[in-house]
Amino acid sequence: MAKMRIMLVDDEERYLQTTKKLIEKKGFEVLTAQSGKDALEKLKLQNVHVVILDVKMPGMDGNETLKAIRTLYPLVEVIMLTGHATLSSAIDGLKSGAYDFLMKPADIEIIIEKALEAFEKRQRLEEKIRIAQAKKYMRSPREILKDDEE
Numbered sequence: 001m002a003k004m005r006i007m008l009v010d011d012e013e014r015y016l017q018t019t020k021k022l023i024e025k026k027g028f029e030v031l032t033a034q035s036g037k038d039a040l041e042k043l044k045l046q047n048v049h050v051v052i053l054d055v056k057m058p059g060m061d062g063n064e065t066l067k068a069i070r071t072l073y074p075l076v077e078v079i080m081l082t083g084h085a086t087l088s089s090a091i092d093g094l095k096s097g098a099y100d101f102l103m104k105p106a107d108i109e110i111i112i113e114k115a116l117e118a119f120e121k122r123q124r125l126e127e128k129i130r131i132a133q134a135k136k137y138m139r140s141p142r143e144i145l146k147d148d149e150e
Contacts, residue, residue, distance in 0.1 A: 004119045005047065007031045009039040009065065010054040010081070015104075019052075022108045028115075036065030043073055049122055050099075050115045055082035055089050063092050070097040075125060077118035081106060 006023060010016050011034055020030045031046055033039035037060050039051065051069060055062035066078050080093040083104035093101055099118040102110065 003029060004049050004115065005029045005031065006115055007033060007039060007042065007046075007048045007051045009033045009036065009051060009057075009062075011035060011057040012054075019108070019111070023112060026108075026112055028112070036060030036062070036068070039065060040068055040072070043069065043076065048073075048076055050118045051076055051078045052081055052111060052115065053078050053098075054104075055080055055093065063089065063096060066093060066096050066098055075122055077122050079111075079114050079118060081111075 006028055008016050008019055008023075008030060009032075010019075013034065016032045016034065020032055023030045031042060031048060033042050035057060036053075039053070042048075043051075053062045053065055053069075057065075060068075062080055062082070066080065069076055069078055077099045078097070080089075080098045080101045081104060082089065082101075099121065100114050102114060
């Protein structure tokens with residue numbers, strides 16, 4: 001089983017570093033980005049499984065970043081995180097494909113639990129894709145015999 005790689009995206013440097021250390025202590029690999037644009041650049045270079053994404057950031061906000069991630073990296077699962085949650089921002093994020101939505105300050109155990117759930121969902125999707133690709137290349141004995149007769 002692959003080891004889960006998480007990316008934390010938040011404009012608050014102190015929050016990023018503290019949360020990164022706490023998650024790493026639990027044995028997970030963590031990357032950080034201080035903006036939506038920075039996150040998208042890093043996603044080009046790194047295989048990230050789950051993004052923990054702050055909603056309220058200057059420049060490209062969390063919902064804009066989420067939409068870009070879903071378009072460019074559809075298998076990456078995203079958990080929205082905010083200290084300024086409103087029902088409408090939660091609904092927007094979930095409609096745009098976020099796996100879940102957590103309020104700051106979220107307990108580190110809850111963040112990890114949700115990230116693991118999202119990672120398992122991604123692994124199930126990857127397995128379905130592998131099976132579909134294998135079926136595409138596998139042919140039945142009848143199809144093989146038919147080709148030989150021609």
